[in-house]
Amino acid sequence: MTRQTRRTSARRRRRDERGSVAIEAAIGVPAFGLFVAMIILGGRVEIARQSVDAAAYEAARAASIERTQSEAITSGKSAATSSLHDQGLQCTTTNITINAAAFNAPLGTTAQVTATVTCKVDVADLSIPGLPGTRTITATASSPVDAYRERR
Numbered sequence: 397m398t399r400q401t402r403r404t405s406a407r408r409r410r411r412d413e414r415g416s417v418a419i420e421a422a423i424g425v426p427a428f429g430l431f432v433a434m435i436i437l438g439g440r441v442e443i444a445r446q447s448v449d450a451a452a453y454e455a456a457r458a459a460s461i462e463r464t465q466s467e468a469i470t471s472g473k474s475a476a477t478s479s480l481h482d483q484g485l486q487c488t489t490t491n492i493t494i495n496a497a498a499f500n501a502p503l504g505t506t507a508q509v510t511a512t513v514t515c516k517v518d519v520a521d522l523s524i525p526g527l528p529g530t531r532t533i534t535a536t537a538s539s540p541v542d543a544y545r546e547r548r
Contacts (some may be wrong), residue, residue, distance in 0.1 A: 418544055433522045443531050444485055444517045451479035452537035455494060455511035460539035465499040468509060476513050487515035498541045508538040
């Protein structure tokens with residue numbers, strides 16, 4: 397092979413690879429962006445899950461130290477709402493359920509107050525294809541009612 401032939405074939409090889417960087421970028425950049433968005437989604441959902449868990453625990457605890465069933469329900473819902481607000485969790489809808497049937501148990505019987513907090517977190521701003529606009533996160537916590545505490 398002559399020197400001229402080698403130069404021509406080297407130029408052809410270089411020419412054949414032109415535009416490959418643009419094609420790689422056209423495929424790689426959106427894939428990388430989707431990967432980053434999925435990491436952000438996972439972090440946002442986990443932080444929301446921890447906030448909802450904390451709100452359910454605080455609601456159950458606040459309800460269990462009240463003296464009447466109606467006060468327990470009111471106190472539990474208030475504690476959960478405050479907890480979600482204090483943690484800065486923006487729920488599109490929130491549902492707080494307090495099961496305070498334990499206040500109907502006779503003295504000396506162990507019973508538990510249960511709080512369930514459900515929060516729909518908005519994730520539409522991440523624009524991940526196929527992902528619904530909200531994620532529903534639910535947490536349940538229980539707290540014992542003192543078996544020998546006076547109840548009204």
